[in-house]
Structures are given as structure tokens and as C-alpha cells.
Amino acid sequence: MNVLLAFLNGLQYNTPQFIFFLIVFCAVFFAVPKNWMKVTVIILGNLVFYRYVGGINQLALVIGISLIVYIFSLLLQRIYNQAEKEKPADLGLKQELEFWNNYKKKTRILLIIGIILVISLLIYTKVGRLMSFEQVAFFSQWSFGKVLVPLGLSYFTFSSIGYLIDIYKRKTTAEKNYALLFACVTFFPIIVQGPISRYDRLMEQFRNIPRFDYIRFCSGMQRMLWGLFKKMVLADSIMPGTGIVFTDVFSYSGIEILLSLIMFVTAFYADFSGCMDIVIGVAEAMGIQLSENFRQPLLSPNITEFWRRWHITLLTWFRDYIYMPMAKSSAIKKLTKKSKNALGKHIGTTLVMAIPVLVVWLITALWHGTGADYLVWGVYWAVLTILSMLLQPVFDKISTRLHIRTESFGWRILSILRTDFCYMVSVMFIASSATYGLKGFIYLAKQAFMVVPQGQFLTRIGLNYIRLIPVCIAVILLAIVDIMSSRGINIRQVIARRPLVLRWIIWFSLIFILLVFGIYGPEYSAAEFVYRGF
Amino acid sequence: MEERILKILEETNDELLTYTGDNMLEDGIVNSFTFIAMVSDLEDEFGIEIDEAFTDEEHFGNKDRIIATIKALME
Numbered sequence: 001m002n003v004l005l006a007f008l009n010g011l012q013y014n015t016p017q018f019i020f021f022l023i024v025f026c027a028v029f030f031a032v033p034k035n036w037m038k039v040t041v042i043i044l045g046n047l048v049f050y051r052y053v054g055g056i057n058q059l060a061l062v063i064g065i066s067l068i069v070y071i072f073s074l075l076l077q078r079i080y081n082q083a084e085k086e087k088p089a090d091l092g093l094k095q096e097l098e099f100w101n102n103y104k105k106k107t108r109i110l111l112i113i114g115i116i117l118v119i120s121l122l123i124y125t126k127v128g129r130l131m132s133f134e135q136v137a138f139f140s141q142w143s144f145g146k147v148l149v150p151l152g153l154s155y156f157t158f159s160s161i162g163y164l165i166d167i168y169k170r171k172t173t174a175e176k177n178y179a180l181l182f183a184c185v186t187f188f189p190i191i192v193q194g195p196i197s198r199y200d201r202l203m204e205q206f207r208n209i210p211r212f213d214y215i216r217f218c219s220g221m222q223r224m225l226w227g228l229f230k231k232m233v234l235a236d237s238i239m240p241g242t243g244i245v246f247t248d249v250f251s252y253s254g255i256e257i258l259l260s261l262i263m264f265v266t267a268f269y270a271d272f273s274g275c276m277d278i279v280i281g282v283a284e285a286m287g288i289q290l291s292e293n294f295r296q297p298l299l300s301p302n303i304t305e306f307w308r309r310w311h312i313t314l315l316t317w318f319r320d321y322i323y324m325p326m327a328k329s330s331a332i333k334k335l336t337k338k339s340k341n342a343l344g345k346h347i348g349t350t351l352v353m354a355i356p357v358l359v360v361w362l363i364t365a366l367w368h369g370t371g372a373d374y375l376v377w378g379v380y381w382a383v384l385t386i387l388s389m390l391l392q393p394v395f396d397k398i399s400t401r402l403h404i405r406t407e408s409f410g411w412r413i414l415s416i417l418r419t420d421f422c423y424m425v426s427v428m429f430i431a432s433s434a435t436y437g438l439k440g441f442i443y444l445a446k447q448a449f450m451v452v453p454q455g456q457f458l459t460r461i462g463l464n465y466i467r468l469i470p471v472c473i474a475v476i477l478l479a480i481v482d483i484m485s486s487r488g489i490n491i492r493q494v495i496a497r498r499p500l501v502l503r504w505i506i507w508f509s510l511i512f513i514l515l516v517f518g519i520y521g522p523e524y525s526a527a528e529f530v531y532r533g534f
Numbered sequence: 535m536e537e538r539i540l541k542i543l544e545e546t547n548d549e550l551l552t553y554t555g556d557n558m559l560e561d562g563i564v565n566s567f568t569f570i571a572m573v574s575d576l577e578d579e580f581g582i583e584i585d586e587a588f589t590d591e592e593h594f595g596n597k598d599r600i601i602a603t604i605k606a607l608m609e
Contacts, residue, residue, distance in 0.1 A: 093606035097585055169587075304565065319566075324559075327566050328573070328586040336574050349571040356566075389567050 011052035013192065013278045014231050021049065022282065029286060030212040038209045042183045049188035054152070062156070065118055066185040069160045070178050072114030076107050076167045077174035100170070111168045115161055122157045152191035154367065158317050160185065163199040165321055172200040180206050189279035193272070195293040196313040202288070210287035215496075220285030222492050225510055226481075227277025232518035234474040235271035238263045241461030246431040256457045261424050264431065266475060269298060272311070296482040301415040303384055303422055314367075318360050326356040350390045358382040369430070377429045384422060470517035535608070538579055539601050546572040556595040576600075582607050 011017040025045045032038055050059055083103045091099060166172045175181050184202045210216075242264040245252050252260070273294040283290045297310035307315050326332060332352060339348035358379070365378025399406055458464055463471075481491050495506055543550040546568050555561045559569055573594075577584055584607065588594065593603040 092609055093588070093603070094609075097587055100587075171590075308562070324566065325586065327570050328589050330583075330586070332570070333574060333577070336570060337578070340571075340574065345571060345575075349574070350567060353567050353570060389565075 009052060011049065013275060014228060017052075021045075026285070035207070035209055039179060039183050039206055042187065042206070043179065046183065046186035046188045046191070050186055050191065053192065061121060062186060063182075065121065065156065065160060066178075066182050068114065068117045069163060069185070070175075070181050072110060072117075072164060073167050073174035073181075074176070075110050076114075076164070079103055079107050079110075080167075080170060080173075104168070107168055111164055114164050118157055118160050118164070122153055152193070155190065155192075155194045155196050156185050158196045158314070159199055162196075162317060162321055166198075166200060175200075175203050189283045189288075190290065192279075193275055194313055195276060195280070195291045196317050197291060205288050213287065216287060217285045219492055219496075220281045220283070222495075222507065223281030223284060224278045225281075225507065225514070227274040227279075227281060228518070229474065229510055229514050230270040230274030230277065230478060232514060233470055234478065235267045235274060236518075237267075237467060237471050237474075238463070239267040239271065241463055242267060242431075244461050251460075252457075259457070260461070261427060261431070265298070265420070265424055265427060266478075268427075269294075270474075270478065296486040298420055298423075299416055299482060299486050300419050301412060303381075303388060303419055306419050306423065307381075315364075318364055322363060323356050323360040326359060327353060332356065346393060347390065350386065353389070354382070354386045357385050361385070373430050377426055380426055380429065470513065473513070535580075535605065536601055539576065539604055540597070542572060542575045542579060543597055543600065545575070550597055553596055556599070557591040558594075558596060560591070576604060580604060580608060 009017075011021060025041070029038060029041045029045070032041055047059070050062070080103065083100070087099060163172070167174050180203045181199065183206055184197070184199045187197075187202065190197050242260045245257065245260040246264070249257070276293040280290045280292070291313050293312050295309040295312065297306050300306035300309055332355065335352045335355075336349055339352045342348060343351065361378040361382035362375070363378075364381075365374040368374050368377070398404075404411060458468070484491050484494075495503055498506075540551060547564055549563050550558065553561070553563050555563075558564050559566070564572065569589075573584055573589055576582075582604070584603075588603055588607070592599070594600055
């Protein structure tokens, strides 16, 4: 027993421990017949997972937050239930708005208190990081010498706040069964790094968990395998090398830095989207559908599209709960009217909309990191978004004048490269500033476009030509799968239609490549996913 | 009145006239910039104030819902 517990200590999505955990979990999960039993198995699985990935002392905080969410959701719901009884029949649209607004005055204060309680821990840990852990440790005796950051804090904080706001806006109703809510808050596939999930939709699925389905189970496992491949063969092979470059940028130049940037973006994407494939695949095998977090973002034709396809659930959360309420607020609408009259419709509207755009990008940046580099990163994206909107008519005119066929293949490729270039520049802010501040960024920006190799690049970043072969194969495979997916082709379904022998050859080849070229082993500690820790 | 609404929708994006989904923002038919400009145009055209609560997908998700919402607000 002790050996088993010690073994579980290294639990992470990309470890043999997780495969073991999943086998035991699935065996029990599919064996129990009743829905409430399946929910109980999920909760037990969540607790075991949280114990070994996060820590037992963090669990109290998660239970605390879920209880706050539960209590405040019921308090909000109680007021609305009472209102529903008192609501006169046949109210017009305006009268109905007034009726509910009267009740919202009562619920607003509860919502605010609930949100403050839920978010305080997140802010506390973010401030703790800014001030360095030791200084804040004084205030947190229960954190054993450092600020305690519960596993998945950001993710369940966002989901919890979204849930409370949705109840406040009467878009959903509060769940009376605490076990269901707790199962969602701690759901092990989403707890490490999302996708940020809408609890009402997840609970709806938990209420009616489907029976075991062989095809769905295989499809989920195949997606998980693909995620492991992206993470272990591609991301973990090249991520450490790019780290070496960005912590010593002045020793590298020209094409080496450019290569490192391309490698970093590829590895970062493979890491994060690979993790999403693993967790969405695991949930799919169980019969639970999670939200997609990536839709081939590196193939986006413009930056607006890019951010609709990259870390979708986070950006959607910011859009739904911060950006759109601001943009639709009466203050912004009044400003828009004035600005429209003074500057014309297009410029007037765009300039006013710059306010919520800037606010939401600054908050997104603060969430990623509290350093000046992230502030620059946020401003960079806000300015790019506003400029691209502002100059859209100019771009349209230029392409008409120059007879550019914007639908042509060549133009689409150019647009994709332009978008990826913008993303790469934003990566440079963070990559260089982490160690060298502005000086590092200027050096990178200057050097990135000069072809002056320093030599021995591969050796210096811990790669060789033999290790490059599986990396290149993985990049090509990733590109093919992404291009097919962006055209609406589901590659797993395409493979599923092939003869049995061919199907097994394909999936076993993937397992073989994973076992031979994947980064793991006794001397290697499974690399953490990059978005863990937020 | 319908024609005046449809004219504003057409100016925003003519795809709105043929769009059959129920969430124009989610489906990328309009973006937040053009959406706010459209709401502002509708307010100016009909001299009404459209509360934030009515600009969700339930009331502003597609052409038909917008027409129904504006009509209800004008009553």
C-alpha cells in the first residue's frame, strides 16, 4: 500500500501514474450502475487526484470556496424564487425589466460579497507572488511558510464567479445538490489548467451521465494519446532548449533567436493544446463533453480571429463577464453617441471601444503575470486590436485598389504568417523581459532579423540531428492534423472509417513513437504543463 | 418599422439578413465593435434606450429577435 501511495506522488496528466489512476478510476466509474454512484466516484477520483497533484492542505481552501459559491448561489436563487411568485402576469418587456431590476438591487450586494470572497484568495496569491512568497508568509500561518496556491485556483475561481453572475442575471438557476457543484469545482480533468467550464452546463451533464460506449471511449482515448504525443514528443523535446536561449539571449544571435522563437511558439502551443487534448479526451471517454480551448489558432488570418481560437475559454470568460458588460454599459453607449457625432461612425465607435479593449487586455495581462513585461504585452495586444479595427476600411481600400484577391491561397498564407508574426513579437516581450527587461527585448528585436549564426546552436540547446527527426515528424503531423481540422475534417473519424488493420497500425505507431521518442524516464521528471500554476 | 431595422442591420453586415443562427456575436457575424455601433444606430433611429439586459442572445441574437425586441420596446 505504501509503495502504491509513494508511486502516486508523481501524478500528472503525462505520467504512468495518471494512466494507472485512469484505469482504476474508469473501471470503477463504468462498473457502478446508478448516476449518483458515478458522481460519487467522480468526487472520490477528484479527491485522490487533488491530493497527489495539488496537496491535502490545499483541499480545505477548495472546499471553502465551493461552499461560499454554494451558499451565495442559493441565497441569490431564494430571492428570485420569491420574486417569481410575486411577479404579475402579462408584463411588457419594459415592465418586466423594471420588475427584475428591483430585485437585482437586493441580489447585487449578495453577488458582490460572494465575488469578493471567492476572488480574494486569487488576488492574495497574485499579490503574494508580486511581493515574493516570504513577505506574505507572515500573514498566512496556515500556508506552511509560503503563500498557498491551490491547484487550479484561477480556473475554478473564474468558473465560480461566472456561475454566480449567471444566477444573478437569471441565465441559470442555482443547484441545490452540493455534491454536484463540488464534483464540478474539483473535476480532475479541468482542475489543472482548464478549460474554464460553465458549471451549469457541466452539472447538467453530471445529472445524466451516459452509459459506457465503446466507440466514444476509444475516441476519447485516441484524443488523449494525440495530446500525450504533442506534449511528450514535441513540446518537451524543444521547450527546455528555448528556455536556455531566453535566459541567456546575448549569447545568441540572428537566425538562432528567430528559430528559438518559432520553436517556443510551437512548443507552447503543443504543450497547452496537448494538455487540452488529454483532458477533453479523458472527459469524452467518460461521456462528458468539455468546451474546446483551441481551434487551430496558428492558422488564423487575423489577430481578432487568433484570440477567438487561442485559449478560448479564458478569452470567452473575459469577453462575457468583463468586456461585453463594459462595452454594452450606458456610459460607453453615451460616449459612443457623442464620439460618433464628432468623429463619424467608424472612428467614433472604434475609439470609444478602445476603452473596454484596453481594460480587458490589461486584466488579461495581469492574470498572466504582474511584471512590467506583461503590462507591455497587454498594451501591445490592445493597440494591435484597436489599430486593426480602426484601419480596416483603409486595408479594404488598398486591397481593392491593388486588386488583391483576399480569398486567394497566397493571400491567406500571407495573412496567417502576419498573424503568427504578431504573436511571436508578443512572445518576445515576455521571453526576454523575464531576465533582461527592455534591454533584452531590444536586443532580441534587433537580432531576430539578422542572419549571423553563432554556431553550435543545436548542441547548445541540448538537441542533435537524431532528436530533431521525431520533432520534425511531430511538427509535420501537427500541421496536417490542424489544417484538416480547420477544414472541418475530424481526423479520428477519418481513421475510424479505415480497415481495422490500418487503424491499429496508425494508433500503435503513435504509441510506439511516444514510447521511443517521448521525453520521460527515471532521470526525467515529467515536465509540468506551462499553464499550471495560474 | 421592420424595413428601418433591416436597413440598419444590412449596413452593419448584410449577412445578418440571411443569418439563421441564434447568436450573431458567438458566430462571428458581427464583432463587439460593429454590434455596439448597430445598437447605437437602432437607439438613434427609434429614439429609444436599449438596456444592456436586452442585448443578449435571447433578445438580440438574430434579425427576428431584434425586430421583436424593438417592437416590444416601442409599445
